[in-house]
Amino acid sequence: MLPSAGALLRILHRYRAEFPPAERPVAPAPALPDRVAIYRYFEQEALAGVGRFRWYERDAARLQAGAWCEAEVSRRWFLAQERQVHQQQELDRKWHLLIGNDPETVRQALAAAFEDIEAAACAVVRVKGAEVTLTVTIPPVSAAIPGDVYRQFVHGQALVALRTAFAAAPGLAAARVTVLSNDPLASFSVTRQALDQIRWHAADATDIVDAVARRKGEKLT
Structure with a gap:
């Protein structure tokens, strides 16, 4: 089932949140002996x-x-x-x-980062070079949800997955994402550079996808 109307509105704009990039971890300073x-x-x-x-x-x-x-x-x-x-x-x-985009290391980092994504299940299909292929599985459409709202929901979840992936794995330069429900709903690739140019609070999810997507295919109605 899709989330409630209030939860859906919150999720629709989740892609506008801050996605702090991963940084080189620093070992904590040792405590002085007692x-x-x-x-x-x-x-x-x-x-x-x-x-x-x-x-x-x-x-x-x-x-x-x-x-x-x-x-x-x-x-x-x-x-x-x-x-x-x-x-x-x-x-x-x-x-x-x-x-350096070691495939297993990137997979582990993204799996940990994807644990907090609401209303979707994200998985890494492949890591090849500096590009990752992702799938995002979301609930099927409800008759109570208007088509344009569901489209925003689909694209918003795709953008959340993309921004999460690029934040968690700083070496990635591009990603391909496929959004699934009962059938594939959207599939497109995007570069990190293209997303870096987005003014996240100035456009809705579908407008952003239309602006940055490459080889986009959809079955949304």
């Missing part, structure tokens, strides 16, 4: 067996605990920084696969 806790541990170790009134020995033990603490803080900080470097290297490896 110097106080570390010192307390070594202080307890150093003072074990030292009588309460053996002041000189207790002072010496605390100095030793301080030295051990500094060494342990340095060790933990070095390991934390080393882990951050390795984590960043792994993030960079995946990022380069994404912007």
Whole structure:
């Protein structure tokens, strides 16, 4: 079933929302070691067996605990920084696969991005070079929905899928999208550059598709 009238109106203009592009991920900075806790541990170790009134020995033990603490803080900080470097290297490896349009990496990124698309099921059919082929499956038309509104709905869902794909995979330069219900409803290809020229709040979905689509075929009535 199609969404309610109110939900449909919201979905019709979903393509006008912001679609922030993916950015190179940065490994979080490591947390500083807990110097106080570390010192307390070594202080307890150093003072074990030292009588309460053996002041000189207790002072010496605390100095030793301080030295051990500094060494342990340095060790933990070095390991934390080393882990951050390795984590960043792994993030960079995946990022380069994404912007280089590695097919499996792009598929995974788009699958995650498509999870939040309302009223449609989006899937990646193929990734070839810098072009992706998508399918968007939507509910069949209801007799209560005017044809022109349903057309806007179809084109709006296609544009949401396209903008989501281009945002999630920065290396993609073009996409082909096919919108399906019981039958294919619309099929066209578009370039990222063409969509970048759109003033999203100045035109409706069908006007945008008419302006940017290549090899468009439709069965909408």
